Amino acid sequence: MNASVLPIKQDSQEVIMVxxxxxxxxxxxxxxxxxxxxxxxxxxxxxxxxxxxxCLGYDxxxxxxxxxxxxxxxxxxxxxxxxxxxxxxxAMKFIAEGDFLAAAAVYEETSxxxxxxxxxxxxxxxxxxxxxxxxxxxxxxxxxxxxxVSDYKREHGTFTFTPPPPTGRKxxxxxxxxxxxxxxxxxxxxGHAVTIFERWPYPGGLLVYxxxxxxxxxxxxxxxxxxxxxxxxxxxxxxxxxKDMPFEELLENFDAVFIAVGxxxxxxxxxxxxxxxxIYTANDxxxxxxxxxxxxxxxxxxxLEVGKHVAVIxxxxxxxxxxxxxxxxxxxxxxxYYRRTEVEMPGNKRERALAAEEGVRFEYLVAPVRxxxxxxxxxxxxxxxxxxxxxxxxxxxxxxxxxEGSEFTVPIDTVVLALGYWPEPMWEELxxxxxxxxxxxxxxTVDPETGATSLPGVFAGGDAVVGPxxxxxxxxxxxxxxxxxxxxxxxxxxxxx
Ligand SMILES: Cc1cc2nc3c(=O)[nH]c(=O)nc-3n(C[C@H](O)[C@H](O)[C@H](O)COP(=O)(O)OP(=O)(O)OC[C@H]3O[C@@H](n4cnc5c(N)ncnc54)[C@H](O)[C@@H]3O)c2cc1C
Numbered sequence: 001m002n003a004s005v006l007p008i009k010q011d012s013q014e015v016i017m018v019x020x021x022x023x024x025x026x027x028x029x030x031x032x033x034x035x036x037x038x039x040x041x042x043x044x045x046x047x048x049x050x051x052x053x054x055c056l057g058y059d060x061x062x063x064x065x066x067x068x069x070x071x072x073x074x075x076x077x078x079x080x081x082x083x084x085x086x087x088x089x090x091a092m093k094f095i096a097e098g099d100f101l102a103a104a105a106v107y108e109e110t111s112x113x114x115x116x117x118x119x120x121x122x123x124x125x126x127x128x129x130x131x132x133x134x135x136x137x138x139x140x141x142x143x144x145x146x147x148x149v150s151d152y153k154r155e156h157g158t159f160t161f162t163p164p165p166p167t168g169r170k171x172x173x174x175x176x177x178x179x180x181x182x183x184x185x186x187x188x189x190x191g192h193a194v195t196i197f198e199r200w201p202y203p204g205g206l207l208v209y210x211x212x213x214x215x216x217x218x219x220x221x222x223x224x225x226x227x228x229x230x231x232x233x234x235x236x237x238x239x240x241x242x243k244d245m246p247f248e249e250l251l252e253n254f255d256a257v258f259i260a261v262g263x264x265x266x267x268x269x270x271x272x273x274x275x276x277x278x279i280y281t282a283n284d285x286x287x288x289x290x291x292x293x294x295x296x297x298x299x300x301x302x303x304l305e306v307g308k309h310v311a312v313i314x315x316x317x318x319x320x321x322x323x324x325x326x327x328x329x330x331x332x333x334x335x336x337y338y339r340r341t342e343v344e345m346p347g348n349k350r351e352r353a354l355a356a357e358e359g360v361r362f363e364y365l366v367a368p369v370r371x372x373x374x375x376x377x378x379x380x381x382x383x384x385x386x387x388x389x390x391x392x393x394x395x396x397x398x399x400x401x402x403x404e405g406s407e408f409t410v411p412i413d414t415v416v417l418a419l420g421y422w423p424e425p426m427w428e429e430l431x432x433x434x435x436x437x438x439x440x441x442x443x444x445t446v447d448p449e450t451g452a453t454s455l456p457g458v459f460a461g462g463d464a465v466v467g468p469x470x471x472x473x474x475x476x477x478x479x480x481x482x483x484x485x486x487x488x489x490x491x492x493x494x495x496x497x
Pocket of ligand 1: 175176210211
């Protein structure tokens, strides 16, 4: 590679001079020779003592080199695999040229939360999994590059938003997770007045009250909330629709409603002793360890009691997050107990690798049968039964079958239940009352193209429709619904005219 000095385009006066950079354009052969640039991470022995972001992120020079590895495939599989169909090769071209603001703008064409997706999307099974380079070597680090340019934009870019002419139409959004925030963003851009109703004290949904800070710093979400406020989105927090305010009131006062309430009701574990002290749901555990007390509801402000030996029950990403959190809270051992094997685990492989690197232990093919308490009613041990795998069940994974007589007991002081989530039961009841169609314990039934529910003017998206899924899929469904809501409002206006 030729050594050269390459100016990076910036919005500010300052021009960073990057030494020893190759000049674009390089041909495909030359790109193939560029080695993967690993992103710096906090070492495991350091990061288990803090809640700071594990990934330290690229600097400008390394980001440019990594982006040069993109082969600019004419039919990019990475973009096809992205639920939002981000134009990844175009973004990579801008990054490789050092035009980070232009790259950030490419992501913003198709995504409302690139700074978040770059950090939390399971890229290994989306864009990076589809990268042609991944067949033989490390794929281009597409996620980390997306996060890099989005952070660059936040730090160096200027906020510009020209409000469109107001349509005079009002839309209520219920829930402020990725689906609610994205729908609101798309609807204000189209001139509608948007109010988000949120039951928690602060907006963000699982971005704030689920995903831990070592994966997604709070400041990143806060910046998006501030941006939406500047665009005119109104937030009404501490307002649970259906409890603090009747759903019917929204139907009367707004021209359209978007339901984005997620699926956050924890699946219970029905075994004796599950109500002992020291046993937490994943929601309680994560909120009480990561969320600043002033942003928590009053019921979750008391500190957690963390024992020496923490058992996390479950095998998904939430279980991984809880077990990694336990280490940061100072326990001696943090162990995941899962009833199948690693092959059937639903979560992200990379997350699992990070957890193992930090010292999380894994016990496969076991399930708790009861929890044993001490005289104060606090959990002190857990009885487990060993499992074997049978035929595949409806999920396609092999069914775990208990092995009779294989019970054994382990001493434990803290348990976290991370068994998955259901939709809030309220929506099934409300659905019956109002004619809002639901299925599978209260998931909302919608037209998959538009998010339209069975009630005219009421749309839905995100986990509330499909069950627990991903930030990117929640955003994608919200963006589709926003287009349909806009169309619905335009039709309503033309009928009224
Ligand atoms: C611990 C954990 C870690 C995760 N990690 C990842 C990850 O790394 N990558 C990834 O892509 N996905 C991850 N996910 C999944 C991802 O967070 C969700 O798929 C996504 O947040 C769904 O977005 P949503 O907007 O549909 O719902 P949510 O984010 O759940 O937001 C719903 C919002 O609606 C509010 N609400 C509910 N009912 C009402 C009501 N009646 N009135 C007013 N407000 C209401 C809730 O308080 C909440 O704020 C994780 C999930 C968890 C639990």
